[in-house]
Amino acid sequence: MAAIPALETPTQPTTITQLQDAQSYAQHVNPIWVRLLDVLGMNVQYSHCSGAELFTADGRTILDCLSGYCVHNVGHNHxxxxxxxxxxxxxxxxxxxxxxxxxxxxxxxxxxxxxxxxxxxxxxxxxxxxxxxxxxxxxxxxxxxxxxxxxxxxxxxxxxxxxxxxxxxxxxxxxxxxxxxxxxxxxxxxxxxxxxxxxxxxxxxxxxxxxxxxxxxxxxxxxxxxxxxxxxxxxxxxxxxxxxxxxxxxxxxxxxxxxxxxxxxxxxxxxxxxxxxxxxxxxxxxxxxxxxxxxxxxxxxxxxxxxxxxxxxxxxxxxxxxxxxxEHLIERGEAKGMELRERLRTALSGFQMVKEIRGEGMLTGIEFQAPTTLAARVSYEAFKAIHAGLFGQILVMRLFKEKNILAQICGNNFMVLKVAPPLTVSDTQLDHIVESIRDVVETIHASTSFWTDALQLARRAMAT
Ligand SMILES: Cc1ncc(COP(=O)(O)O)c(C=O)c1O
The missing domain is CATH 3.40.640.10 (Type I PLP-dependent aspartate aminotransferase-like (Major domain))
Incomplete structure (x- = not known):
């Protein structure tokens, strides 16, 4: 077995070559994907990743709650x-x-x-x-x-x-x-x-x-x-x-x-x-x-x-x-995942759009539902008419932009936010997840800005 070296933290300013390569991606790989990331404000350049954290070239630290769709169970670059x-x-x-x-x-x-x-x-x-x-x-x-x-x-x-x-x-x-x-x-x-x-x-x-x-x-x-x-x-x-x-x-x-x-x-x-x-x-x-x-x-x-x-x-x-x-990560994922769901249930109780929080281990889904109050319902239906996944995608975008959390909605159920950080996620990081999701869910319920911003964004997306 090889010795475990301490990994150096790379410091990587964006180079001209990297910018050119990003352009080449749009030209030769998938321009539509680039456009989608741009529209959502999620087209950031990652310099390096470690454990549950993703570091961007412009100095942000993003907490990974997606784990590459359950790829990074042991954290990034263990x-x-x-x-x-x-x-x-x-x-x-x-x-x-x-x-x-x-x-x-x-x-x-x-x-x-x-x-x-x-x-x-x-x-x-x-x-x-x-x-x-x-x-x-x-x-x-x-x-x-x-x-x-x-x-x-x-x-x-x-x-x-x-x-x-x-x-x-x-x-x-x-x-x-x-x-x-x-x-x-x-x-x-x-x-x-x-x-x-x-x-x-x-x-x-x-x-x-x-x-x-x-x-x-x-x-x-x-x-x-x-x-x-x-x-x-x-x-x-x-x-x-x-x-x-x-x-x-x-x-x-x-x-x-x-x-x-x-x-x-x-x-x-x-x-x-x-x-x-x-x-x-x-x-x-x-x-x-x-x-x-x-x-x-x-x-x-x-x-x-x-x-x-x-x-x-x-x-x-x-x-x-x-x-x-x-590192007993399976046991840790089981215990911490259960704790996360309990805390999310408490933090999100009383919000009319939160239907259920469920999961096992470190795989959690937060299911949302249509609001019942008239004003919110009108905005929600307008969202839905544009695209069934729009509500969830805006949620994801807000978590990313405002809370530095990378999460996603489920591929076959756009009303469920998937929360799946690496099993190594720390207690402090779990605190951040619970507080951030609560804040964003509160914004959805308490202000019209969520809906108006989102509708504007949707119109921009349709226009590009
Ligand atoms: C349950 C399940 N099965 C199969 C696949 C396909 O795996 P891959 O993308 O490696 O082909 C996926 C991908 O997300 C999956 O979630």
Whole structure:
């Protein structure tokens, strides 16, 4: 294990080259994204990031409550992970031969299976959550000899064609069809419609997020996941959990499935798996499923991916789990997350637009609702008519500009603000989160300026 060096704090004034590169981004990568960030006043230049803090070139310190959509569970640039990656590069390892046994992959697979418990004992590595979901679709078909896959309403599983076929949202699908045939949506949280589908006998797998993050931090009703697992066993269907956002300690256990006492046949992990520094994803599964795909020398590499077992990603995964364990971050996330929700409930009680605060571990959603008083209702409806996500986006913008907090609304539920700081977030930082959200929510309720500023901004956005 490499020694942990103290990371120097970079001081980085903006250079001409950086400005040119930013312009090149607009020219050659995604001009619309740049425009959106500009409209929201969120197009700042980050000089460096550490723990839960993001430092901008013009001297601001922003508290990260997004964690790159649950990538930075151990905080940004954790010194141990950085040191391990530097050591891996320095040892000039056979990083990507594609012709050898990768020892680091063995170590990471063993560690993941040990931490996951349950029935999984094999791991397929890839580089993104979507790629993991594609793997699940192929392996489920190969193992069961059946074709169809069931997914839940509100789900987010990724934006490649197979993963997108397991998401019902017209927004994400529009203009990218046709989708994969044989996929079926069921309401999240209900067992009866699921059982009806499973009885058709053509279903290979049910793919669910244990807690639906982008749907609005939707928790499974009591007994739901156990019920799904039971039905899957009854009808000989694979039970698959997508833990891309919920895994790696985010929800107070190594995996959210452990919260609910279920043992899936396959588990998809990604995002926080490699400390936010190297792309890495993993599909954990039973021996039997694995053997259905890799069953003979002829098929030894029948499903593979160039960067999958690269030694940097594997080293990042191993050192990230070391950090989670060594610093007891999962337990910390569980305790501090519960405390955060309690404090938010107290701070936001009595505000008519706050509907519910819910979550597990360090994954919290604040759900808003339409106001009941007439004046606020008129402004709110005007917002909604312009864009369903406008209210939430203005909230995000205000938190960013006025309180130096980076947060986001959920991708499939614009009325839920997601609060997901790194598990390392300090008590003082939690104080700042609670006070800031309270202040902004108070502004929404107490002054008309929130609505008028926002309407002006919306008009500007439409005009650009
Ligand atoms: C639950 C879930 N599954 C899958 C994905 C897709 O992962 P990726 O963006 O790495 O392809 C995401 C991405 O946000 C996700 O939240």
């Amino acid at each position: 010194p141990h992970i950085v040191a391990e990656l530097v050591a891996e590069l320095q040892r000039q390892s056979p990083a990507m031969l594609q012709s050898n046994v990768v020892e680091e992959a063995g170590a990471l697979a063993r560690t993941l299976c040990d931490h996951a418990g349950g029935k999984v004992s094999k791991v397929f590595f890839c580089s993104s959550g979507s790629e993991g979901v594609e793997t699940v679709i192929k392996f489920a078909r190969a193992h069961t000899g059946k074709t169809d896959i069931v997914y839940a309403s509100g789900a987010f599983h990724g934006l490649t064609c197979g993963a997108l076929s397991l998401m019902g949202s017209d927004f994400w699908r529009e203009s990218f069809g046709p989708m994969l045939a044989g996929t079926h949506e069921v309401p999240f949280g209900e067992l009866k419609p699921l059982e009806k589908l499973l009885a058709s006998r053509k279903i290979a797998a049910v793919v669910l997020e244990p807690i639906q993050a982008e749907a609005g931090i939707v928790l499974p009703p009591p007994g739901y996941l156990e019920g799904v697992q039971k039905l899957c066993r009854q009808y000989n269907v694979l039970f698959v959990l997508d833990e891309v956002q919920t895994g790696m300690g985010r929800t107070g256990r190594f995996l959210a499935s452990q919260r609910y006492g279920v043992e899936p046949d396959m588990i998809v992990m990604a995002k926080a798996l490699s400390g936010g520094l190297v792309p890495c994803a993993a599909v954990l599964m039973t021996d039997a499923i694995y053997n259905s795909v890799f069953h003979s020398l002829r098929r030894a590499f029948i499903h593979t991916s160039t960067f999958s077992e690269n030694s940097l990603a594997m080293r990042a995964g191993l050192s990230t789990i070391e950090v989670l364990d060594r």
